[in-house]
Amino acid sequence: MTTIAPRAAAPFRNEPIRDFSAPADRASLEAAIARARERLGRRYPLVIYGERLHGGRTIPSVNPARPSEIVGDVDEAMPEQASRALDAAAERFGTWKFTPAAERAEFLFRAAERIRATRDDWNALLVLEVGKPWIEADADTAEAIDFLEFYAREALRLAEPPPLTPIAGERNRLVYLPLGVGVVIPPWNFAFAIMAGMSAAAIVTGNTAILKPSPDAAVIAAHFVDLMHDLGLPPGVLNFVPGDGPTVGEQLVTDPRTRFIAFTGSKGVGLRINELAAKTAPGQRWIKRVIAEMGGKDAIVVADDADLDAAVAGVVVSAYGFAGQKCSACSRAIVDARVYDAFLAKLVPAVESLRVGDPASNPDVGPVINQKAVDKILGYVEIGRGEGRLLTGGTRISGDGFYIAPTAIADVDPRARIAQEEIFGPVLAVIKAADYDDALRIANDTEFGLTGAVFSRSEERLRRAEAEFFVGNLYLNRKCTGALVGGQPFGGFNMSGTDSKAGGYDYLLLFSQGKSISRKIAAHAADDLAAGMD
Numbered sequence: 427m428t429t430i431a432p433r434a435a436a437p438f439r440n441e442p443i444r445d446f447s448a449p450a451d452r453a454s455l456e457a458a459i460a461r462a463r464e465r466l467g468r469r470y471p472l473v474i475y476g477e478r479l480h481g482g483r484t485i486p487s488v489n490p491a492r493p494s495e496i497v498g499d500v501d502e503a504m505p506e507q508a509s510r511a512l513d514a515a516a517e518r519f520g521t522w523k524f525t526p527a528a529e530r531a532e533f534l535f536r537a538a539e540r541i542r543a544t545r546d547d548w549n550a551l552l553v554l555e556v557g558k559p560w561i562e563a564d565a566d567t568a569e570a571i572d573f574l575e576f577y578a579r580e581a582l583r584l585a586e587p588p589p590l591t592p593i594a595g596e597r598n599r600l601v602y603l604p605l606g607v608g609v610v611i612p613p614w615n616f617a618f619a620i621m622a623g624m625s626a627a628a629i630v631t632g633n634t635a636i637l638k639p640s641p642d643a644a645v646i647a648a649h650f651v652d653l654m655h656d657l658g659l660p661p662g663v664l665n666f667v668p669g670d671g672p673t674v675g676e677q678l679v680t681d682p683r684t685r686f687i688a689f690t691g692s693k694g695v696g697l698r699i700n701e702l703a704a705k706t707a708p709g710q711r712w713i714k715r716v717i718a719e720m721g722g723k724d725a726i727v728v729a730d731d732a733d734l735d736a737a738v739a740g741v742v743v744s745a746y747g748f749a750g751q752k753c754s755a756c757s758r759a760i761v762d763a764r765v766y767d768a769f770l771a772k773l774v775p776a777v778e779s780l781r782v783g784d785p786a787s788n789p790d791v792g793p794v795i796n797q798k799a800v801d802k803i804l805g806y807v808e809i810g811r812g813e814g815r816l817l818t819g820g821t822r823i824s825g826d827g828f829y830i831a832p833t834a835i836a837d838v839d840p841r842a843r844i845a846q847e848e849i850f851g852p853v854l855a856v857i858k859a860a861d862y863d864d865a866l867r868i869a870n871d872t873e874f875g876l877t878g879a880v881f882s883r884s885e886e887r888l889r890r891a892e893a894e895f896f897v898g899n900l901y902l903n904r905k906c907t908g909a910l911v912g913g914q915p916f917g918g919f920n921m922s923g924t925d926s927k928a929g930g931y932d933y934l935l936l937f938s939q940g941k942s943i944s945r946k947i948a949a950h951a952a953d954d955l956a957a958g959m960d
């Protein structure tokens with residue numbers, strides 16, 4: 427195993443996000459996109475115990491802006507390979523669990539450094555593989571760096587036993603141990619940050635992991651796994667096992683060697699994984715732990731005393747940023763009846779001014795991820811036409827890519843399907859509320875509880891939102907997307923998941939188990955201890 431000298435870490439700071447107004451920043455990303463295009467179509471094998479292996483077939487990952495462009499062909503694991511990956515991870519766990527936390531953290535620090543130095547290349551990959559406009563791509567890369575830097579420091583903190591209540595005649599310590607072999611199942615939408623963040627949290631705490639990427643974002647995951655191995659990560663610590671969810675994913679989830687599952691994705695899949703993981707397989711020696719971050723039906727409440735320009739700007743960026751494909755996206759604007767018409771009058775031109783196009787040329791809104799998403803979103807638009815008044819959008823934009831016009835539907839009943847079900851596309855339901863009480867009631871009337879925002883000039887109303895708006899991430903007088911690691915730990919209530927607070931100070935505990943160690947001490951040592959000489 428590579429020996430790595432640990433470092434003393436400076437306090438955590440968020441990585442700044444670029445705005446690409448500087449010509450030099452624009453030129454360097456354009457050059458990186460051109461470089462990435464030259465490497466399209468490569469094959470990406472599985473990685474098991476550091477060994478690159480071909481699977482049973484390959485799954486193409488395509489550019490959603492130009493579906494004929496294959497970003498990469500990713501090998502799919504065969505069942506025996508997924509099983510071999512579990513063996514590999516279990517074998518490596520035997521030594522990795524004893525590797526000092528400082529050494530494990532060092533891999534994350536070094537990965538962050540390398541990503542920072544090659545940031546344009548990662549951004550370019552996000553533009554091409556998942557269709558992110560530039561600022562969204564850069565925010566995704568910045569968040570990946572933040573997760574690595576933050577969890578590295580958190581692992582160092584967790585390695586220091588916390589203070590305990592003194593007990594006479596005994597010396598007590600609480601130490602945190604890893605759990606074992608984890609399966610990491612990320613979504614495609616934060617293709618870099620969430621994939622790297624969950625993987626990093628799993629391994630820095632001393633677990634070994636199997637990363638099963640989303641088929642829509644597997645190339646960027648393959649590059650991350652390669653980077654970790656280039657840095658000398660021991661074989662078997664992070665294994666790369668791509669494949670479909672219902673086959674490879676379920677095999678990994680149900681296997682008795684799996685100790686925990688770190689999942690981020692839709693409500694339906696999260697519940698399925700939770701159910702499968704709860705069933706004890708023959709030979710299984712533990713209760714599997716499930717960390718599940720799921721969907722949202724996030725609302726922005728616009729009170730009658732709101733700054734309407736700020737509210738419209740907040741709603742538009744939250745609803746249509748990355749084509750609404752964020753779990754945090756605003757999919758309901760709940761507007762007080764007294765300002766409803768004025769709000770709509772400002773909303774419609776703002777939505778219609780959004781430039782939709784190929785992310786390679788940096789529009790405001792890019793494509794949705796695939797044909798299945800197009801069909802699902804347009805299906806909801808059809809339902810919405812019957813449930814409200816189409817204000818703008820509602821169509822597929824002709825052309826090669828998976829483009830849908832930013833869509834707003836007004837006069838939607840709070841219980842309508844488009845006001846209750848996650849659409850995960852550029853579709854906003856606008857709901858009229860009788861007053862502020864009614865608006866908060868409507869906002870909470872969903873099975874989800876992820877993000878929410880309130881625009882109001884009233885201190886009392888903002889305080890009421892703090893107390894009554896039941897979401898994991900609440901924002902006041904700002905957009906409801908873009909949580910920052912460290913400052914805004916992220917995760918939701920109810921059907922939005924287990925509120926695991928990614929990027930927060932409790933997160934690594936989810937990947938660990940506490941062990942209390944008590945030693946009886948001799949009388950003279952106890953006296954020294956009481957005198958503070960331990």
Ligand SMILES: NC(=O)c1ccc[n+]([C@@H]2O[C@H](COP(=O)([O-])OP(=O)(O)OC[C@H]3O[C@@H](n4cnc5c(N)ncnc54)[C@H](O)[C@@H]3O)[C@@H](O)[C@H]2O)c1
Binds near residue numbers: 611638640698917
């Ligand atoms: N709460 C959060 O922090 C958060 C963050 C990002 C995305 N999301 C949610 O993720 C969803 C979008 O991502 P998606 O389309 O990739 O979600 P998804 O649920 O379709 O897939 C997520 C992952 O699960 C895998 N999978 C699918 N079926 C599986 C099965 N039966 N067993 C095991 N694994 C399986 C997929 O291959 C993928 O890797 C949205 O619902 C969004 O709200 C939530």
Ligand SMILES: N[C@@H](CCC=O)C(=O)O
Binds near residue numbers: 753754907910
């Ligand atoms: N953490 C991101 C959302 C992740 C889900 O897609 C945000 O805060 O906007």
